[in-house]
Amino acid sequence: MPAVVVDALRKSFGDVRAVEDVGFVVTEGEVFGILGPNGAGKTTTVECVAGALAPDSGSIRVLGVDPRRSPRLVKEQVGYQLQSSALPPTLRVGEAVDLFAAFYDSPVDTAEILDLVGLAEERRRPYGKLSGGQQQRLSIALALVGSPKVAVFDELTTGLDPIGRRLVWDLVDRIRDGGVTILLVTHYLDEVERLCDRVAVIDRGRTVFVGTPAQLRQRSAGGAKEPATLEDAYVRLLGAGRSGQKEES
Numbered sequence: 350m351p352a353v354v355v356d357a358l359r360k361s362f363g364d365v366r367a368v369e370d371v372g373f374v375v376t377e378g379e380v381f382g383i384l385g386p387n388g389a390g391k392t393t394t395v396e397c398v399a400g401a402l403a404p405d406s407g408s409i410r411v412l413g414v415d416p417r418r419s420p421r422l423v424k425e426q427v428g429y430q431l432q433s434s435a436l437p438p439t440l441r442v443g444e445a446v447d448l449f450a451a452f453y454d455s456p457v458d459t460a461e462i463l464d465l466v467g468l469a470e471e472r473r474r475p476y477g478k479l480s481g482g483q484q485q486r487l488s489i490a491l492a493l494v495g496s497p498k499v500a501v502f503d504e505l506t507t508g509l510d511p512i513g514r515r516l517v518w519d520l521v522d523r524i525r526d527g528g529v530t531i532l533l534v535t536h537y538l539d540e541v542e543r544l545c546d547r548v549a550v551i552d553r554g555r556t557v558f559v560g561t562p563a564q565l566r567q568r569s570a571g572g573a574k575e576p577a578t579l580e581d582a583y584v585r586l587l588g589a590g591r592s593g594q595k596e597e598s
């Protein structure tokens with residue numbers, strides 16, 4: 350059974366059509382990247398998958414379950430990484446994990462999860478005193494507290510230094526090795542190459558590509574010379590959909 354199936358998803362906010370027609374299938378156990386320009390509809394899509402938003406139309410299945418029909422079941426199966434700024438600065442690391450653990454019937458052990466994300470030593474530190482990388486790793490811990498089968502990470506490494514990014518990448522590897530399927534919204538093509546088995550590219554609310562990073566390169570080569578980097582291939586793919594707009598040199 351696929352972990353996540355999104356088909357013909359559509360979602361508007363008032364007059365703004367955030368998602369027009371998005372579809373993809375995520376296989377169990379893979380790290381699936383979601384790419385696209387600012388405002389393309391990536392966060393709206395994953396919020397629908399996590400059951401945080403109700404789609405206007407289209408269908409979503411998470412491990413075979415429709416989040417609209419069984420929101421509680423899906424919320425138990427999906428760990429959604431909270432935007433880090435949402436926590437009060439005086440809340441201690443261990444308290445934050447205990448607080449989130451209280452929402453689940455059988456949460457993971459606080460010490461175990463802090464050990465996994467490398468924050469065992471920071472258990473008594475207030476959230477506001479953590480570095481950006483530590484805050485991100487805490488947000489990952491909070492997403493995993495309920496032992497989800499699917500984890501959704503939205504711009505996990507934005508603003509982190511190279512060492513912090515690598516720590517988070519290693520952590521994503523370990524979470525995948527633990528059998529969790531991961532949806533990863535990102536703007537970084539090096540991150541995609543490092544972590545993702547397959548990606549969906551969303552542009553102006555529509556899926557314009559689904560496949561492996563290698564297929565993304567091949568597709569945008571289109572007979573011409575293969576793009577030098579995955580980022581070149583991605584820019585070329587999106588540029589092709591923008592007639593009348595020229596890339597700046």
Ligand SMILES: Nc1ncnc2c1ncn2[C@@H]1O[C@H](COP(=O)(O)OP(=O)(O)OP(=O)(O)O)[C@@H](O)[C@H]1O
Pocket residue numbers: 362365366367368385386387388389390391392393394
């Ligand atoms: N709650 C909301 N109310 C009104 N408009 C919204 C809301 N959430 C998103 N939008 C709009 O929907 C569109 C898609 O937003 P979304 O956040 O899904 O894009 P994104 O691809 O995640 O962008 P980014 O890469 O900048 O995070 C944008 O035009 C955005 O302004």
